[in-house]
Amino acid sequence: MKKNEGKRDAIVERLADHLLTHGLKEASLRKMAVSAGISDRMLLHYFVDKDEMIATALALVERRLTALLDSARTESMPFQALLPFLAAMLNDASVRPYTRLALELAAAAAGGDEFFRTTARHIFTNFYEWIASVLKVEEEDQRAQLAALAFAIIEGCVLLDAVDSGLIVSRAMQGVALSNLNYYPEG
Amino acid sequence: MKKNEGKRDAIVERLADHLLTHGLKEASLRKMAVSAGISDRMLLHYFVDKDEMIATALALVERRLTALLDSARTESMPFQALLPFLAAMLNDASVRPYTRLALELAAAAAGGDEFFRTTARHIFTNFYEWIASVLKVEEEDQRAQLAALAFAIIEGCVLLDAVDSGLIVSRAMQGVALSNLNYYPEG
DNA sequence: ATATAAATGTAGCGACCGCTACATGAAAAG
DNA sequence: CTTTTCATGTAGCGGTCGCTACATTTATAT
Numbered sequence: 379m380k381k382n383e384g385k386r387d388a389i390v391e392r393l394a395d396h397l398l399t400h401g402l403k404e405a406s407l408r409k410m411a412v413s414a415g416i417s418d419r420m421l422l423h424y425f426v427d428k429d430e431m432i433a434t435a436l437a438l439v440e441r442r443l444t445a446l447l448d449s450a451r452t453e454s455m456p457f458q459a460l461l462p463f464l465a466a467m468l469n470d471a472s473v474r475p476y477t478r479l480a481l482e483l484a485a486a487a488a489g490g491d492e493f494f495r496t497t498a499r500h501i502f503t504n505f506y507e508w509i510a511s512v513l514k515v516e517e518e519d520q521r522a523q524l525a526a527l528a529f530a531i532i533e534g535c536v537l538l539d540a541v542d543s544g545l546i547v548s549r550a551m552q553g554v555a556l557s558n559l560n561y562y563p564e565g
Numbered sequence: 566m567k568k569n570e571g572k573r574d575a576i577v578e579r580l581a582d583h584l585l586t587h588g589l590k591e592a593s594l595r596k597m598a599v600s601a602g603i604s605d606r607m608l609l610h611y612f613v614d615k616d617e618m619i620a621t622a623l624a625l626v627e628r629r630l631t632a633l634l635d636s637a638r639t640e641s642m643p644f645q646a647l648l649p650f651l652a653a654m655l656n657d658a659s660v661r662p663y664t665r666l667a668l669e670l671a672a673a674a675a676g677g678d679e680f681f682r683t684t685a686r687h688i689f690t691n692f693y694e695w696i697a698s699v700l701k702v703e704e705e706d707q708r709a710q711l712a713a714l715a716f717a718i719i720e721g722c723v724l725l726d727a728v729d730s731g732l733i734v735s736r737a738m739q740g741v742a743l744s745n746l747n748y749y750p751e752g
Numbered sequence: 753a754t755a756t757a758a759a760t761g762t763a764g765c766g767a768c769c770g771c772t773a774c775a776t777g778a779a780a781a782g
Numbered sequence: 783c784t785t786t787t788c789a790t791g792t793a794g795c796g797g798t799c800g801c802t803a804c805a806t807t808t809a810t811a812t
């Protein structure tokens with residue numbers, strides 16, 4: 379009975395791949411079925427409906443991102459070093475699919491979709507907490523604020539990147555250098 | 566001949582309204598036609614196809630935003646005062662539809678849509694230049710960088726707002742206050 | 753007044769969408 | 783071996799989509 383179990387997991391992996399490479403806009407049952415190597419009919423055998431299917435695949439995407447961030451953990455860095463580091467990270471080919479998908483989720487959230495809003499918030503919160511854990515601060519009670527600032531700047535750069543405004547991004551990085559935020563003159 | 570002229574303009578106004586209140590996702594010919602008070606058949610009488618229709622409506626949205634920013638121009642402000650001002654501005658009910666639509670455009674751009682990318686870039690560039698014109702700097706050669714930084718932070722806050730992460734937004738604003746960026750102790 | 757051109761209505765095509773009814777083959781349970 | 787449950791295929795329904803063919807009314811030009 380139920381040779382399902384393992385098979386369903388394999389399908390979910392493929393669905394997550396599809397979402398990361400093609401985005402939500404291309405996530406019809408028929409297209410997802412092709413990526414999963416089965417028929418759309420079978421997709422609805424493994425999932426009660428499309429909503430549950432997407433939710434399951436997005437949950438895996440979240441887990442993958444968490445793992446990716448864990449593997450990217452480095453020595454802590456002061457604010458001014460962390461920002462260029464993050465900017466480079468978001469341009470990495472292995473990370474971009476996640477930022478692209480998160481952007482799509484956020485846009486859907488702005489349009490009122492509650493499920494996507496919750497999912498996007500999970501992803502953003504994960505990333506924020508990762509930043510907070512990697513940020514080197516002079517005074518511990520500044521950690522939350524400086525991490526939030528770094529996060530906002532980087533997410534702003536994601537938006538600018540999406541519309542090909544690289545010039546503004548590099549100017550913003552120069553702007554960061556003008557600040558005194560966690561600047562360690564001695565290293 | 567051609568009693569069109571004025572009528573088409575009125576239709577474009579209604580289409581822009583529709584885009585701003587319902588977003589691109591709800592912009593089917595039939596729905597737009599209802600908002601315009603005509604039939605979908607007539608929409609394709611006034612526009613060659615849906616793409617041109619959306620392009621025309623978005624061009625008006627751009628012009629409206631420019632006018633909105635012009636009317637919101639104030640005395641110049643230093644960096645630390647400008648950021649809370651911008652954050653409040655983006656929460657204004659008259660501005661939010663534009664940020665919401667720009668977010669949707671940016672997400673489509675990240676997915677590869679070249680037309681939406683161009684449109685979103687126009688909108689973002691307009692806003693960036695407005696910020697640069699309102700920012701009060703100590704040294705003129707810092708204007709571009711600080712305006713870019715302010716813009717990135719604010720756009721990041723737009724994303725966070727979309728997913729209901731108001732806590733992180735307020736922390737980011739506190740982070741700004743920790744910096745020395747254009748801080749005028751004497752006023 | 754008549755001919756021409758523009759404005760508008762009605763109806764529907766073909767594509768994709770999420771989803772389901774029905775049948776058949778395979779496997780597990782008794 | 784039989785019965786029951788699961789796995790999978792085929793086909794299609796009802797919906798929305800962008801778009802168009804065809805006809806009709808209305809306005810303009812001559």
